[in-house]
Amino acid sequence: MRVQVSARNRAFHFEADEGEKILYAGLCAQAGLPYECATGTCGTCKAKLVDGAIDDAWPEAPGRRFIKPERGEFLMCQCAAQSDVSIEVASFVYPADPRACRVGTLSGTVGAVRPLTHDVAALEVELDAPCEFDAGQFMAVSAPGVRGRRGYSMVNFARAAQRLEFVVKRKPGGGFSEWLFSEQAAGARIGLVGPLGRATFDPGLARNILCIAGGSGIAGMMSILARAKAADYFSRHKVHVFFGVRTMRDVFFLDELAAYPQADITVALSEEDPPANTRLRFERGLVHEVAKRAMAGKYQNLRAYVAGPPPAVDAAIRVLLLDAKLTTDNIRYDKFS
């Protein structure tokens, strides 16, 4: 099916397969369509149907609160073209950056599912074909029998990656995470679309780095740390990591984080006092407040990465804009939780 797009600055078209979501087809065709979560919650990929027919796979998607169906608006990440369609995207759309990793439709097999805490697990996926991604990116993952997709950041970093690692938090009633924590997950076939997301790190950045992560948001930061280490980034630039969880029961990746002694790493516990005699530095408090105290006066030449539950991300962004006075291009985050 042909998808004709009229954007604010130009018009273009691409092909979409039957059942293929319009957003994914466009991203695979190197069109820089607007999106943030790519999985139905944020509403950023809103478009308007001008002509043709579409099928909405998830009419109850939370992101639908940002659209007006009576005006023909729909979410590109949830809708597939049923005929040739003509759509309108009310933003500026440019061709994808040719230096960015190409978005593709991938498949793989779930390997080990390793519990990290009472409600967080590490998930390994063996890809059928290797893929390229940048540190900090995520995949929109689908599982058999589970409706919709979920966004998960890669934990590892490798060129031509054959294996991807993710962190999954169990959410009661959350279709994907409940499936993953069930018996059926190991060995199951899953689909992935990606890599996605703008919160990328490349060593060519040549700036100090500040990572503020709440809970499973630490996943993408681990990839950034791995990329930085491979490029000997620590010898030239400071890397600060603040990892916030509620209690010691919720913390994970302590050994993995301790493997980066050159990085300045702090674990923030919001609901209990930190234990004594730890290898890593621990502080009591919400992660954005702990970061704010520790970072005062250290914001020069800095790029910040933020990930985690939306309220934690918003609070951190507030600190980065109002206290740190960072410019918006140096605050990178993807809200897909």
Next chain:
Amino acid sequence: MARRLICRAAEVPENGLKECEAGGGLKLVVANAGGEFFAFQAICPHQEVPLCEGLFDGSTLTCHMHLWQWDVRTGAPLGIAEAPLQRYPLEREGDALYLGGDSTAIDVGELFNGLSGATLEKLVSLARKESYPAGAVLYRMGDPAEDFFVLESGRVEFQIGRDARVDPAGFMLKKGEVFGWAALLENHPQRIASARAMENSVLLRLNGKQALKLLESDPASGYVVMRRLSGLIARFLTPAGAK
């Protein structure tokens, strides 16, 4: 018509924001910038996000959703923002803030907002307000490019190519957007695209030569306009972030 009370100055915290009902369904966000008050449309022009939930440091207003930013004195877009904020002039009497006159598309427009008052007034006096029904052609490719336009309301679409071989080339829908800017360039006497009103639209038409002459007499404003014009043209030509 009676003046419309927006709110009391004391209700807006220092370097803070407050959403106010201006009557007639009009909602505004009022910003207190160190004791000076500015009012804007209450909802982000990007998505349906209330700006009163945004971030404000006394000079820059940021929508928390996608970090679009504006200069609080003018509503001019900063950084990644793709549209200006519509600013509503306020009049202060004691502690009371009233809605002042209506701001025109030129005041809020991406090229001219925030210019010196005298230059803005002269620009407004150059402008002729025109209404077009849906479907009306504003100009065709190859027509002489003497005037440029500021969108007041409605929607205008562009096409490139002629006859059977025409391709869509984007559209305008925000109050204050400027098009037909070939009239502000030297050596571009002809239209390079066709423009058509796709809804009933209201436009301000300004003569390019007259506007340039006016800006020459106020080079500080002229410099700002030229900088913005080059940014605007670049936006239609190059990928975001490309150097």
